[in-house]
Amino acid sequence: MRNAYISGSGAYVPPRVVTNNDLVNEYGLDTSDEWIQKRTGIKERRYAAVGVGPAELAVVASEQAIEAAGIDKSDIDMIIFATLSPEYAFPGSGVLLAEKLGLCDGTGATFVPALDIRNQCSGFVYGLTVAKGLIASGGAEHVLLVGGEKHSSGLDFTTRGRAVASLFGDGAGAVVVSATDEDRGIRAHKLGSDGRYAEMLCQQVWDCRRSHFFNLDENGNGVVPPDEMYTTMDGRKVFRHAVERMTEALMGVCMESGITGTDIDLFLFHQANMRINEYLANMMGIPPEKLVHNIDKYGNTTAATIPLLIAEAERDGRLKPGMKVAMIAFGSGFTWGAAIADW
């Protein structure tokens, strides 16, 4: 039986730490450390330098994951890159990562196929499902699955944007998903979406329904008003839907696997807001020792939150082979997903 399992993981966050107080003092954001910590659990986040994009952030994470998987980069059959903050509207970040990993150079070039996934905070769980399908069909032995984001260049640091600006941070996590004949790996998944709420958490800077994808001034130059340049979000509604859909997805995937929550050793929740995750944990009766978090130090890194959790939990020994693990995410779209893996 051909299964797909996570054979290696890696994490990279840029070195620059931005605390809540830095948002106030350096960026002039009309907020406070107390407000952000109380409403979200975030203490600090990382911001990447100007000139750095998600593909570059993903290089170190990918190299670590490849090394941990015990393979060579030339063994990668496919790159799947999940991001909502790509360098370009097109092409995607996956091809840029392939080039940066040296997969297009010289005699060792593999010209590996690269697929970008646009499922925002659920991108990693969606990507895992695609990787599992590729491996199960015999189409790949090793898939490099990345979640990488650079939010810091898209934040509105005025009072208008403070609810969003206080949440997001930069970083990248990567895993290698590999084929195995062992009785382990990704067992079940449950994905969903509800496009009725597409505009509830959205960035509308590029809209091809218009005569030009940007509004134009009288000289034909693009004009981008703030509500199109920056993410718009109805925080309260996102919060409510996140709790409902993540609960539903987790219960659904448990039912499909014939298990209950108590059979799960470790829960990797998307890191959008500590309160969302506490709410979910309370409702499902999940004890704190079965949860790992990174929202306090990285904020919401969207597609990168779960692979960052995986890499750090593997590194500190909290995530070990033999464990039953649940991964659950919710994000813009709305999209959501849950997966169960025997590590």
Ligand SMILES: CC(C)(COP(=O)(O)OP(=O)(O)OC[C@H]1O[C@@H](n2cnc3c(N)ncnc32)[C@H](O)[C@@H]1OP(=O)(O)O)[C@@H](O)C(=O)NCCC(=O)NCCS
């Ligand atoms: C964004 C979020 C923290 C806001 O918390 P909230 O309790 O819902 O707050 P509200 O949006 O109702 O705003 C309450 C007040 O706080 C203010 N506020 C918003 N952000 C603030 C900030 N960073 N600092 C200080 N005040 C802030 C609002 O302007 C509002 O002020 P008003 O009452 O004078 O109008 C919360 O809604 C949330 O986390 N939602 C989920 C968002 C999310 O996870 N998105 C990603 C999904 S993947």
